[in-house]
Amino acid sequence: MKAVIDVREWQTIIDMKSGYPCPFDGPQAEQMRRIAAALPYPGDRGLAGIEWVFRGAKAALAFNDPQWLCLDFTQPYFSGLHRPEQPGERAAAIAAIVDGIERLAAEGGFAAVIVGSGRMAPRQGMIETPDIGGILQGTAWVNGMAGIYHAEPGDLELARRLPHVQRVVAKEEMLAQRPHPLFLEQFPDLLLIAESGWCFKGFYSNNIPCLRVDCPCDQLPVYSQIGWPEHIEEIYGLMRQALAKGQKVLLAVIEGIDGSELPQSRPVGNRRDWYCYGSYSLYYTLVSGKTFYDFELPPLFDMTRVKPYPESYPFSMPLTELCADSLGRQEGLRTAAVGSRSMVTHSIINADFTIECFIRSLANMGVMVALND
Amino acid sequence: MICNFCELKCDLSQSSLCGMYQERDGVVVESRPDCWSTVRMTLPESIPMFHCWPRRKLMEIGGFRCNADCSYCINARVMGMTQTEVSVMQLSPQRLIEIAEKTGCSGLHFGINEVTVNLLSALELARLAHAKGWIVGASSNGYMTEAAAELMAQNFDYMNISLKSLSSEYYRRVVGLPDAGIVKRNIRYLAQRLHLEVTTPIVQTENDHEIIEAARFLAGVDPDLPWHIFRLLPEYKMADQALPDVFELCRQTEQARAILPFTYFSNFIGSPMDNTLCPDCGELLIRRLCSKSCGDIMTEYRLQEDHTCPRCGRRIPMLGQPCLD
Numbered sequence: 106m107k108a109v110i111d112v113r114e115w116q117t118i119i120d121m122k123s124g125y126p127c128p129f130d131g132p133q134a135e136q137m138r139r140i141a142a143a144l145p146y147p148g149d150r151g152l153a154g155i156e157w158v159f160r161g162a163k164a165a166l167a168f169n170d171p172q173w174l175c176l177d178f179t180q181p182y183f184s185g186l187h188r189p190e191q192p193g194e195r196a197a198a199i200a201a202i203v204d205g206i207e208r209l210a211a212e213g214g215f216a217a218v219i220v221g222s223g224r225m226a227p228r229q230g231m232i233e234t235p236d237i238g239g240i241l242q243g244t245a246w247v248n249g250m251a252g253i254y255h256a257e258p259g260d261l262e263l264a265r266r267l268p269h270v271q272r273v274v275a276k277e278e279m280l281a282q283r284p285h286p287l288f289l290e291q292f293p294d295l296l297l298i299a300e301s302g303w304c305f306k307g308f309y310s311n312n313i314p315c316l317r318v319d320c321p322c323d324q325l326p327v328y329s330q331i332g333w334p335e336h337i338e339e340i341y342g343l344m345r346q347a348l349a350k351g352q353k354v355l356l357a358v359i360e361g362i363d364g365s366e367l368p369q370s371r372p373v374g375n376r377r378d379w380y381c382y383g384s385y386s387l388y389y390t391l392v393s394g395k396t397f398y399d400f401e402l403p404p405l406f407d408m409t410r411v412k413p414y415p416e417s418y419p420f421s422m423p424l425t426e427l428c429a430d431s432l433g434r435q436e437g438l439r440t441a442a443v444g445s446r447s448m449v450t451h452s453i454i455n456a457d458f459t460i461e462c463f464i465r466s467l468a469n470m471g472v473m474v475a476l477n478d
Numbered sequence: 479m480i481c482n483f484c485e486l487k488c489d490l491s492q493s494s495l496c497g498m499y500q501e502r503d504g505v506v507v508e509s510r511p512d513c514w515s516t517v518r519m520t521l522p523e524s525i526p527m528f529h530c531w532p533r534r535k536l537m538e539i540g541g542f543r544c545n546a547d548c549s550y551c552i553n554a555r556v557m558g559m560t561q562t563e564v565s566v567m568q569l570s571p572q573r574l575i576e577i578a579e580k581t582g583c584s585g586l587h588f589g590i591n592e593v594t595v596n597l598l599s600a601l602e603l604a605r606l607a608h609a610k611g612w613i614v615g616a617s618s619n620g621y622m623t624e625a626a627a628e629l630m631a632q633n634f635d636y637m638n639i640s641l642k643s644l645s646s647e648y649y650r651r652v653v654g655l656p657d658a659g660i661v662k663r664n665i666r667y668l669a670q671r672l673h674l675e676v677t678t679p680i681v682q683t684e685n686d687h688e689i690i691e692a693a694r695f696l697a698g699v700d701p702d703l704p705w706h707i708f709r710l711l712p713e714y715k716m717a718d719q720a721l722p723d724v725f726e727l728c729r730q731t732e733q734a735r736a737i738l739p740f741t742y743f744s745n746f747i748g749s750p751m752d753n754t755l756c757p758d759c760g761e762l763l764i765r766r767l768c769s770k771s772c773g774d775i776m777t778e779y780r781l782q783e784d785h786t787c788p789r790c791g792r793r794i795p796m797l798g799q800p801c802l803d
Contacts, residue, residue: 110747110748112709112724112746112747112748113721113724114723114724114725115724115725115746117747117748117750119748124767124769124777125767125777126748126750187555231565240577240580240581254580254581255580255581306565306567307517307567308517308518308577308581309517309518309519310565311565312515312516312540312542312553312555312556312565312590313555313556313565314555314565408518408519409519409535409581409582409583411519411521411533411535413803414533414776414802414803415777415778416775416777419767419769419775419777420747420769463747465770465771466770466771466772467771468552468711468771468772469711470711470746470747470770470771471746471747473747
């Protein structure tokens with residue numbers, strides 16, 4: 106994969122595996138440079154970021170006329186995360202996204218599938234874990250889950266007795282599922298899932314307090330023009346069937362919305378064993394049809410793990426390789442992905458052509474336009 | 479009683495500016511000891527410390543509040559200067575060291591906020607870390623008293639001081655501190671006492687014209703001092719400020735390197751100005767990638783074990799050896 110990274114008024118072209126600048130000339134490179142320069146990312150909050158995704162989608166249509174187009178929208182997730190939303194702000198954002206998808210699908214001849222990633226609950230409070238001997242590791246964004254690494258004897262019982270913890274999952278429970286080796290390596294000794302609205306503060310937790318907390322959703326809202334799935338894992342199969350019939354398919358993921366906010370949607374099963382899909386794993390199963398056990402990143406992974414030196418794919422999350430299972434890599438299928446979910450867009454969706462915002466830790470570093478070899 | 483940690487020297491019988499110290503029985507104590515907003519693993523390249531234990535896993539520990547009020551602060555919420563309450567956790571020094579050890583860290587770095595406002599807690603942690611043979615360092619705005627600088631020199635192995643400008647007028651207007659001379663004084667002092675690197679966040683049209691003059695000042699302190707010109711993405715009160723011009727700053731960085739050879743320009747993805755080159759023969763010695771916000775990774779290391787250039791033998795400033803596991 107080669108990528109143009111545009112940090113506003115300055116660009117570089119890199120080889121995504123090494124991270125180093127590489128030669129890449131010709132009409133495609135020029136077109137990618139122009140696209141990147143024309144699409145400065147306006148940020149995650151507000152309607153401008155939503156419009157940016159649609160402008161990017163149109164650029165993608167012009168670039169490789171994709172048969173499968175994947176869009177991701179994070180604005181509803183971020184809009185009320187750190188500050189109270191203004192009246193009507195959220196509804197306006199969701200309406201702009203849904204209307205835009207409908208319009209784009211009609212103009213491009215796509216059958217649309219829209220998935221909401223589930224509701225977020227107002228923050229109720231923080232779960233304290235003073236007696237746990239192991240190390241409680243949170244994440245920057247998935248605050249409703251935490252992992253205990255280096256667990257000590259007795260931690261399991263202590264964790265089960267913690268107020269506002271609805272479930273404790275031990276690493277041993279994963280063995281029977283024969284997960285991806287790196288999944289197992291990074292899975293915490295104990296994974297804690299909070300009750301709705303409760304969150305954890307620990308090693309690696311975000312230092313910016315969130316007003317809302319993601320929470321496990323047994324069902325996710327789905328709107329589909331290619332048939333109705335029973336379960337979120339089935340959407341991949343439906344898309345493949347539609348594509349095989351010659352239909353063009355647009356998959357859109359809208360983060361942070363529930364069924365009441367997605368018009369004409371139906372609730373679709375989202376649970377596999379103890380886990381409700383969300384974040385990276387949700388994208389993985391949508392684009393690959395595989396379960397979260399098959400992905401190298403478990404729902405909560407070890408942030409202290411440093412990639413082997415020298416690092417491969419230094420711009421591509423903690424992944425050791427781009428997601429080869431994605432529909433985005435299907436041979437003979439033209440694919441594209443555009444979105445504000447930053448590196449998830451190229452790493453997991455991994456389409457032929459990608460436009461994504463380059464945001465790390467909330468810092469808007471620019472835009473990346475990538476082309477698979 | 480006057481607080482003698484920060485050069486603002488607040489009268490603790492009144493309210494102190496940072497709110498982190500108080501007088502108790504004739505002694506200055508912390509208002510909220512061992513309270514931290516951030517505990518996470520980091521690498522020296524992310525701080526940035528480019529000439530210090532490359533790729534060594536450090537535990538980054540951040541508190542909250544600050545003695546400055548930078549108009550562009552990217553951590554303003556953590557500084558407690560907005561209305562949102564900062565999310566903190568209280569951890570004993572022993573517990574923090576235990577966490578660091580279990581996660582494979584062999585050093586501590588105090589960052590996120592100004593270490594001077596959490597100095598007593600930081601010093602206790604530094605003592606415990608040194609007892610294990612670890613390294614300890616901090617990022618700072620450099621606005622500490624001479625006494626506090628002395629404490630830091632005694633207890634830290636390295637520091638990164640932010641020289642935001644050479645001008646006191648800029649400090650007053652943008653940083654909320656009265657005197658650039660204090661920071662310059664502390665840079666001169668700390669450069670003699672520990673491994674020092676300096677960072678200058680560039681605010682377009684505000685301090686970008688000072689780069690060559692700042693390079694001359696720093697070269698006068700130590701001609702091999704590593705200096706990080708930082709492409710600031712301003713937030714807080716300056717969120718609408720134009721971003722620094724990469725082409726122009728690349729040009730100025732090249733000019734600055736003629737004065738201060740270990741000058742870098744980073745905090746934009748794919749920066750071509752974050753590698754270490756031998757000032758004498760031009761050999762590429764350390765290759766890095768700016769792959770995220772506020773952070774590089776090291777991708778190639780070619781220095782000899784005695785920190786000399788393999789081609790010409792020129793000594794390169796470097797504290798410690800790289801971790802290439």
